[in-house]
Amino acid sequence: MNKIFSQGKLAAFIVAVVLIVDQAIKIWVKTNMFLHQNYKITDWFYIYFTENNGMAFGLEIFAKLFLTIFRIAVVILITWYIARLVRQPKKVKNGYIVCLSLVLAGAIGNIIDCVFYGEIFSESTRNQIASFVPIGEGYANWLHGKVVDMFYFPIIDTYWPDWMPFVGGEHFIFFSPIFNFADASISCGIIALLIFYSKYLNSLSHSEKK
Structure with a gap:
């Protein structure tokens, strides 16, 4: 099968x-749950509905409009990069x-x-579950x-020992961010790139400079 077709089709x-998957989950949650309602799946896994204006895992660093435009620019850049990779003569790893x-x-x-x-x-x-409305x-x-x-994974939910300075007696949750399927996809992609393809990234950058 032609490499351009197969890798482009894979992407x-x-x-x-x-x-x-991401939108199906979000739409179901949005149209079936109150804000901050949660379902306990296990002691360390909850479906907890929340919304955020910011970046992945609820971080809010930049203004909303700037962040949205920045995301669109990143998508355009990554799309261009993938299209460039699948069309170059040198084989790119799947x-x-x-x-x-x-x-x-x-x-x-x-x-x-x-x-x-x-x-x-x-x-x-x-007090109100969202529904679809006419545009505007x-x-x-x-x-x-x-x-x-x-998605909420409070893997460890406990209190710091009283004898500990500064934080003694305070509530402690290990891995408190609430995230979605899209966030998980981004994180998995970036982590896999760093673990498995860091040397590959370096070799690609050196080959492009030649």
Whole structure:
């Protein structure tokens, strides 16, 4: 099978699957749960509905509009890079394409929330479950939607011993961020790139400089 076709198809397939799963989960949570409602799956795994205006795992560093535009720019750049890789004569490892595709898919998944959700959903509150609404009647303007998060893994939920200085007696949760499937896709892609393809990235950069 032609390499350009097979690797391009692989990237498109990964992006499509991640987006379908990510959006299906988000839409179900958004239209079936109150804000901050949670379902306990195990002692260390909850489905906990929350929304955030910022980056992955609820971080809020940049203004919302700037962050959305930045995400779109990153998606365009990664898409261009993948297209360039699958078309070059030198063979590119499929695993490398998979990692990049996971990052791309996750970024697109959160962009969809930011761009569209404010316009097509009513607001989620502790007393109201959101529903689809006509465009323009949602809770926010274009590019200002909130990202839906739901996966919560409080693996260790305890208190610091009283004898410890500064934090003694305080509540401690190991891994408290709440995230979504798109965040997980981005994280898995980046971690795999760093673990398995750091040398490959260096070799690619050196070959391009020649």
